[in-house]
Amino acid sequence: MTESVLEVDGLTVEFPTEDGTVRAVRGVGYRLERGEALGIVGESGSGKSVTALAVMGLLPATARVRGSVRFEGEELLGLSDARLSDVRGKGIAMIFQDPMTSLNPVHPVGYQIAETLLRHNPDLKARGARARAVDLLGTVGIPSPERRVDAYPHEMSGGMRQRVVIAIAMANDPDVIIADEPTTALDVTVQAQVLDALETARAETGAALVLITHDLGVVAGHTDRVAVMYAGRMVETGSVEDIFYTPRMPYTLGLLGSLPRLDREEARLTPITGSPPSLLHLPPGCPFAPRCPLRRDACDGAEPPLRPAGGDGHLSACHFSEELVGTGAGEVFEAAGADSAALARFAEAAPVNTPEEDAV
Numbered sequence: 062m063t064e065s066v067l068e069v070d071g072l073t074v075e076f077p078t079e080d081g082t083v084r085a086v087r088g089v090g091y092r093l094e095r096g097e098a099l100g101i102v103g104e105s106g107s108g109k110s111v112t113a114l115a116v117m118g119l120l121p122a123t124a125r126v127r128g129s130v131r132f133e134g135e136e137l138l139g140l141s142d143a144r145l146s147d148v149r150g151k152g153i154a155m156i157f158q159d160p161m162t163s164l165n166p167v168h169p170v171g172y173q174i175a176e177t178l179l180r181h182n183p184d185l186k187a188r189g190a191r192a193r194a195v196d197l198l199g200t201v202g203i204p205s206p207e208r209r210v211d212a213y214p215h216e217m218s219g220g221m222r223q224r225v226v227i228a229i230a231m232a233n234d235p236d237v238i239i240a241d242e243p244t245t246a247l248d249v250t251v252q253a254q255v256l257d258a259l260e261t262a263r264a265e266t267g268a269a270l271v272l273i274t275h276d277l278g279v280v281a282g283h284t285d286r287v288a289v290m291y292a293g294r295m296v297e298t299g300s301v302e303d304i305f306y307t308p309r310m311p312y313t314l315g316l317l318g319s320l321p322r323l324d325r326e327e328a329r330l331t332p333i334t335g336s337p338p339s340l341l342h343l344p345p346g347c348p349f350a351p352r353c354p355l356r357r358d359a360c361d362g363a364e365p366p367l368r369p370a371g372g373d374g375h376l377s378a379c380h381f382s383e384e385l386v387g388t389g390a391g392e393v394f395e396a397a398g399a400d401s402a403a404l405a406r407f408a409e410a411a412p413v414n415t416p417e418e419d420a421v
């Protein structure tokens with residue numbers, strides 16, 4: 062039997078502003094099993110970070126949050142700050158895009174790792190914490206950790222700093238790591254090193270992972286399941302194979318369009334035109350409709366619910382998802398150029414055969 066370590070249900074976040082209410086997250090739900098890795102993918106503004114911050118209890122006080130976030134069965138929404146800070150770090154650790162938001166510029170990195178260790182393990186002595194900090198730096202692939210332990214964040218490169226943040230995240234053996242665009246600011250080679258460090262952190266701690274990214278190439282290699290977000294909602298979710306080989310939502314097809322299919326001869330980039338709707342004034346009906354090549358009148362009536370779309374746990378929010386069976390990105394969207402870096406990463410990570418091919 063699998064055991065959920067994190068369960069998010071009906072999560073809704075609204076921000077009252079002078080211009081009206083921003084409906085940033087609209088009924089997001091997911092279950093994360095122990096040790097599992099979930100990728101959350103979507104364009105800028107789709108609500109990925111707000112969802113993560115709501116889980117961590119880190120939203121500004123003005124945010125209106127509803128729904129449920131249970132960590133190991135305990136409801137986190139509405140919990141006291143003291144209890145939440147206990148969960149943060151030890152139970153759920155978060156890694157942000159910019160390591161400088163997590164690191165303190167005035168302290169050496171080893172001091173900061175030791176501080177995290179001592180906060181949650183009062184019995185640990187300072188010397189033990191320093192030794193463990195050196196170990197952790199070595200684990201995340203920092204060369205000469207005995208020396209680097211005394212370095213300040215500004216003496217390190219961006220990739221090194223992000224590895225320090227991963228070391229801090231794994232310091233207290235968390236059950237869940239939430240990484241919000243951990244590699245976005247880094248170049249491709251350094252990205253790969255940081256993702257390797259994240260894999261090591263998972264292997265060492267057994268932590269489940271929520272990996273937030275706009276890059277489908279990253280989720281292909283590093284997660285088991287994927288949730289695609291659009292306009293504050295999950296619009297498709299399933300295994301990596303479901304999402305890559307049998308997508309059932311035109312938006313997912315559009316995202317995949319920026320990755321040429323390995324099972325086709327042609328390599329095409331098929332971008333989605335237009336931009337996401339304003340979360341201040343969402344029209345009725347499907348929020349993807351203004352950009353959807355399959356849109357028809359029925360799409361403007363009711364917002365499509367997330368419903369089963371084939372395989373076990375594969376859900377999609379499209380009134381016409383059945384019509385996408387066997388459809389590839391290139392057939393739905395306009396063709397353009399190719400993103401060779403994403404292709405190379407995907408080619409390394411993706412399974413060679415599609416499940417459909419295996420079945421034949």
Ligand SMILES: Nc1ncnc2c1ncn2[C@@H]1O[C@H](COP(=O)(O)OP(=O)(O)OP(=O)(O)O)[C@@H](O)[C@H]1O
Binds near residue numbers: 103111
């Ligand atoms: N404090 C806030 N007040 C008002 N609106 C906010 C606030 N924080 C976020 N939003 C809005 O909520 C929506 C979702 O933002 P979020 O940061 O979750 O997007 P994202 O998917 O993480 O995008 P990105 O890929 O750019 O990081 C956006 O429209 C954003 O402007």
Ligand code: SF4
Binds near residue numbers: 310311380
């Ligand atoms: S419901 Fe209609 S507009 Fe929305 S994704 Fe499906 S086909 Fe496109």
Ligand SMILES: [Mg+2]
Binds near residue numbers: 109110111241
């Ligand atoms: Mg974000």
